[in-house]
Amino acid sequence: MITLSGIRKTFNAGKPNQIAALNNIDLQIAAGEYVVIIGSNGSGKSTLLNLVAGNLRPDQGTINIDGNNVTRLPEYNRSKWVARIFQNPLLGTASELSTIDNFRLAALRTQSKGLSIGKTAQFKDYVRERIAALNMGLENKLEQPIGTLSGGQRQALTLLMSVMDTCKVLLLDEPTAALDPRSAENVLKIADELISQYKLTAILVTHNLKDAVNYGSRLIQMDEGNIIKDIRGTEKYTLKQTQLYEWFT
Numbered sequence: 144m145i146t147l148s149g150i151r152k153t154f155n156a157g158k159p160n161q162i163a164a165l166n167n168i169d170l171q172i173a174a175g176e177y178v179v180i181i182g183s184n185g186s187g188k189s190t191l192l193n194l195v196a197g198n199l200r201p202d203q204g205t206i207n208i209d210g211n212n213v214t215r216l217p218e219y220n221r222s223k224w225v226a227r228i229f230q231n232p233l234l235g236t237a238s239e240l241s242t243i244d245n246f247r248l249a250a251l252r253t254q255s256k257g258l259s260i261g262k263t264a265q266f267k268d269y270v271r272e273r274i275a276a277l278n279m280g281l282e283n284k285l286e287q288p289i290g291t292l293s294g295g296q297r298q299a300l301t302l303l304m305s306v307m308d309t310c311k312v313l314l315l316d317e318p319t320a321a322l323d324p325r326s327a328e329n330v331l332k333i334a335d336e337l338i339s340q341y342k343l344t345a346i347l348v349t350h351n352l353k354d355a356v357n358y359g360s361r362l363i364q365m366d367e368g369n370i371i372k373d374i375r376g377t378e379k380y381t382l383k384q385t386q387l388y389e390w391f392t
C-alpha cells in the first residue's frame with residue numbers, strides 16, 4: 144500500500160547545520176496495517192510523515208501509494224486519499240464555520256461522486272448519523288461554529304471528516320498532544336474504530352509509550368533518521384510498556 148524505497152532527506156545541505164533527517168529508509172506498509180512510530184526528538188518521524196503526505200519531497204528514493212509513484216506528486220493531488228491529523232486541533236478546520244459547513248468543505252475537497260453535497264438535507268442526515276456514532280452528543284451541535292467546541296471534540300470531528308470519503312491513508316501526527324488525558328484516550332479510540340471501519344492504512348506518530356503499546360498492529364522505532372526497530376504480529380501484541388522504556392535507554 145505504501146512503499147518507501149531508498150528515501151533520503153537532508154536539510155541545510157552543504158551548510159554547517161546540515162542534518163540528515165532520513166538515511167536511506169526502506170519501508171513497506173501493507174493495506175490495512177496500523178503502524179505506530181516512536182523515537183526520540185529529531186529522529187525523523189515527522190519528516191517521514193511529511194514525505195508520505197507530500198508536503199516534502201525526498202532528495203533520493205521513491206514513494207508509492209496504492210501502486211502509484213507519488214514521489215513528485217504535490218500534497219493537494221494526494222489529499223483525495225491521504226488525510227493528516229495534526230497535534231493542534233485548530234488545524235484542518237475553519238473555526239468560524241459550523242460543523243456541518245466544515246463537513247461540506249471537506250466533502251467538496253474530495254469530490255465524492257456518490258454523495259450529493261450542497262445544502263441538501265440528505266447530506267446533513269448522512270453527516271448527523273456518522274457524528275452520532277461517535278457517541279459524543281455532537282450531532283446536536285451541527286450548526287454551532289466548530290471553533291466553539293473543545294479541542295477533543297474538534298479532533299474527533301476532524302478525524303471523521305478526514306476519513307469519511309475517499310481517504311485510504313490516515314496520518315496521525317501526535318494527534319492527542321494538546322488534549323487532556325480523557326479526551327486523548329477518546330480520540331485515539333475513535334481513530335482506532337475509524338481505521339477498522341473504513342479499512343484504512345494508518346501511521347501514528349506518538350511520544351506516549353502506553354499508546355504505542357495499546358494501538359497499532361506494528362511498531363517502529365526511529366533514531367537519527369534510521370528505522371532501528373520494527374515489530375509486528377504476536378511480538379507487537381504481547382509487548383509491555385516496560386520493555387518499550389528499555390528501547391530508549
Ligand SMILES: Nc1ncnc2c1ncn2[C@@H]1O[C@H](COP(=O)(O)OP(=O)(O)OP(=O)(O)O)[C@@H](O)[C@H]1O
Pocket residue numbers: 154155162163164182183184185186187188189190191
Ligand atoms: N524544515 C526543516 N529545516 C531544517 N531542519 C529540519 C526541518 N525539518 C526537520 N528538520 C530537522 O530534521 C531532523 C528530524 O526532524 P523531525 O521533525 O522529522 O523529527 P521528529 O522525530 O519528528 O522529532 P519530534 O519528536 O521532536 O517531533 C531534526 O534534526 C530537525 O531539526
